[in-house]
Amino acid sequence: MLRDDVTEAIRLAVFEELAASGYGRLSIEAVARRAGVGKTAVYRRWRSKLPMVIEVVSEVASMGLVLPDTGSLQDDLRMFVHVVARVLRHPLAAQIVPDLLAEAARNPEIADTLATALREAQRDSSAALVRKAVERGELPADTDPELALDLIAGPLYWRLAVARGPVSRDYLDRLAVAIGAALAAGRR
Amino acid sequence: MLRDDVTEAIRLAVFEELAASGYGRLSIEAVARRAGVGKTAVYRRWRSKLPMVIEVVSEVASMGLVLPDTGSLQDDLRMFVHVVARVLRHPLAAQIVPDLLAEAARNPEIADTLATALREAQRDSSAALVRKAVERGELPADTDPELALDLIAGPLYWRLAVARGPVSRDYLDRLAVAIGAALAAGRR
DNA sequence: GGACGACGCAACGCAACCGTTCCGTCGTGA
DNA sequence: TCACGACGGAACGGTTGCGTTGCGTCGTCC
Incomplete structure (x- = not known):
């Protein structure tokens, strides 16, 4: 049900935000902002920052x-x-x-x-x-x-x-x- | 004028806080808390987090x-x-x-x-x-x-x-x- | 013994972000 | 055509940290 293009935009935003701010400073608000989506879309996919980063990173790595x-x-x-x-x-x-x-x-x-x-x-x-x-x-x-x-x-x-x-x-x-x-x- | 024991306590706290939280998450409030001093004592020595960390780290390194x-x-x-x-x-x-x-x-x-x-x-x-x-x-x-x-x-x-x-x-x-x-x- | 200044502490207004909720829109499938 | 559900957006109360200010205490130097 979750739209793939939204998921992909978030994934990319996570990487860019990781590079720009680092894991410590990374915020879900900033990820949503950069991806051009609502915070809701992010929270609909991951419970919090840690699982989000882990899933996105491990998929690529x-x-x-x-x-x-x-x-x-x-x-x-x-x-x-x-x-x-x-x-x-x-x-x-x-x-x-x-x-x-x-x-x-x-x-x-x-x-x-x-x-x-x-x-x-x-x-x-x-x-x-x-x-x-x-x-x-x-x-x-x-x-x-x-x-x-x-x-x-x-x-x-x-x-x-x-x-x-x-x-x-x-x-x-x-x-x-x-x-x-x-x-x-x-x-x- | 600045008391040396206070300065030393802050220095140590910066290192411990860097180790525990990393530079990104390090906050001056946490440093002062860990050093057992008031925020005032920290701001009396450094204008912000960056110069504080730079001075403390470079001195040791x-x-x-x-x-x-x-x-x-x-x-x-x-x-x-x-x-x-x-x-x-x-x-x-x-x-x-x-x-x-x-x-x-x-x-x-x-x-x-x-x-x-x-x-x-x-x-x-x-x-x-x-x-x-x-x-x-x-x-x-x-x-x-x-x-x-x-x-x-x-x-x-x-x-x-x-x-x-x-x-x-x-x-x-x-x-x-x-x-x-x-x-x-x-x-x- | 009095002035000075660093100290701790508490509070300030401001900003960012948390995680949640409600809303109106829009695309899709029945 | 209609119901469903994900979407963006806005707002929520709460937390944390920012950098600053005012206050009363305490040690030191003159």
Whole structure:
């Protein structure tokens, strides 16, 4: 019964409002205002701000990243950093992701949402990447997948979301090479 | 004229309130309440929330990290990760740093404060670390200090502030080894 | 011992947002 | 054609925080 175009307008407004104000300052009034709908329309869909944000965010975040199997560790890593860089370069994502991660530190429900939607997907991706490399003989069998994820995701996240420095194609390629070397050295 | 004990109580309250509510939700009323002082005492010191937070945070953040020169790249890296890990494991820091970094994305004044107080200090540290290693012949001369900082700070920040996983002494040592290998591979 | 000033406290008017309710409109399906 | 229900809009009382003001207390310096 609820009109899809209204729902979609609200969804978009939630993202824009999250980026502009952050979760802490986000208000349902502002979301409705930005979406051009009445508060009633929002409350008809969600009981409050938390479930609204959780539903809207998890729907997008759980889409996951598509990471092809290129057949070599080095190319897998190149693919990985390029894909992640493309996502995190999106202005909305670059603004919202760090905000929600910070909020997750004090809100268990948001923490759960991000853990399942973002981290598990990424952990699985990197674990698969490592496993395949081990099977190919490109990495030692005792490579630590936990450490590997930190080495793969950390520098890129730092660069894009924390330091917010420029990221050239050349930089990403060199980063992938460096990560490959780090993985080979980071035995369990 | 302003009483030092009152000022100190407010400072502490700002940190606790930042950790508990985040910058977005932080209110001067709550700070005064937590510090056990009147709102008047706060407004007598700062015109509003932003200058208050900026002054209090920058005073602490600008203390900088002391990074000894051990004489070898590997030990320098071990020192670095252990020192940073100790700082970021502090509950207040672990809560406040990601929050302020997220807020910095939409507030230029906070961004400036963090850039000078945190990143410049850290960038200088890692740049010095790389420079010394190059002089010792442990790293190639064309090592990229920008990439180096990302490789050093990224994994640790990801682990401690994003994934919030456990960090054992053994893990830190292996991380330092992996970073060393990555640095050697990440030519400009 | 008296003046000064920071202190806590309470109250002010104002604004924003909460979650709810009522209303008149409009599109859709029976 | 008519009933139903989601819609936008307006208003509700209540809460929270803003930044300011006035007051009486208390410690300090002259």
